[in-house]
Amino acid sequence: MSSDNPNQTGLVITLTESIRSFLLSVSKDSRLSQELRELALALSSATDASYKHIRSLWIQSDVEARPGLISLFSGSNFVFAIPKPREKNSAGGIIGLVFGMLFETLLFIIRTSEPNLKSPSSTSRMKKNQ
Numbered sequence: 001m002s003s004d005n006p007n008q009t010g011l012v013i014t015l016t017e018s019i020r021s022f023l024l025s026v027s028k029d030s031r032l033s034q035e036l037r038e039l040a041l042a043l044s045s046a047t048d049a050s051y052k053h054i055r056s057l058w059i060q061s062d063v064e065a066r067p068g069l070i071s072l073f074s075g076s077n078f079v080f081a082i083p084k085p086r087e088k089n090s091a092g093g094i095i096g097l098v099f100g101m102l103f104e105t106l107l108f109i110i111r112t113s114e115p116n117l118k119s120p121s122s123t124s125r126m127k128k129n130q
Contacts, residue, residue, distance in 0.1 A: 011051040012079040018072055019054065020044050025065070026057050036060055048079045 015023075023044035027037045040057050043049045051073075058066055066072075 012048050012081065013051055013054075013073065013076045014048050014079055015043070015046060016075045018067065018074075019049075019076060022061075022067060022072055023054070023057065026061050029061060029065075031062065032057075032060055 013019075023040045026032065027041040027044060029037065032040075036057060039053060043053060043057075054072075055069070058069060058072065
């Protein structure tokens with residue numbers, strides 16, 4: 001599942017009927033601020049919502065009237081947002097290639113400048129001659 005709203009951050013869950021009915025009851029609760037009631041009403045018509053918003057509404061609602069948090073979220077699923085594609089810098093690939101070539105050249109110079117190292121082919125020839 002992927003989120004319809006790319007602006008949602010954090011944990012996003014699908015709305016079940018129990019969450020939807022809770023949000024509708026919170027939207028009619030006169031003890032809550034107008035802003036929270038509007039948020040609850042807007043979330044009740046969505047397909048998914050931020051856990052942070054639902055939990056804040058749950059905390060602000062009446063203790064005797066609200067359902068248990070675990071029972072409220074039972075049956076809902078996580079919604080994963082599709083990440084935006086990574087922007088690649090074209091200069092990064094070229095710089096990596098140049099540094100790789102310089103590193104290989106440095107390794108070649110080190111290998112060829114050591115007098116004690118013999119190549120495997122010369123060692124096998126010496127064994128053959130003995």
